[in-house]
Amino acid sequence: DTATPVGSGEYLREEINFVNILTSEPDNFGERMLPRMSRRVAEARVCLGTECVIQVDGGVSATNIAALSEAGAREFVVGRALLDQEAFPAALIALRERADGDRNRDSAGYRAKTSG
Secondary structure (H helix, E strand, O other): OOOOOHHHHHHHOOOOOEEEEEOOOOOOOOOOOOOOHHHHHHHHHHHHOOOOEEEEEOOOOOOOHHHHHHHOOOEEEOOHHHHOOOOHHHHHHHHHHHHHOOOOEOOOOOEOOOOO
16 A cells, blocks of 8 residues: 555564565556655665665656665566567666666676676
């Protein structure tokens, strides 16, 4: 529920390693992300600490994924942001790059290589 207070789970901080934050109104396919959700993700990051994985779901798009990432989200549920694109692979790469922001880049700005 988008109205659940972020601090309601603080007493479970040591037990929680994953949380999903609904960033749009539920049950409305294709809803836009609610404007206050980046701030809510940042509050959750402070409340739950850096070890907890924060996933966001609802209205995630190329225009807001960087702000959600900067706020502390590490996983992103995307639907229409990919499905509405003709060039699906290119859209996926663009979303990943926006979500990564400056993370995983070397001092010259190039994406760091990952093993695997």
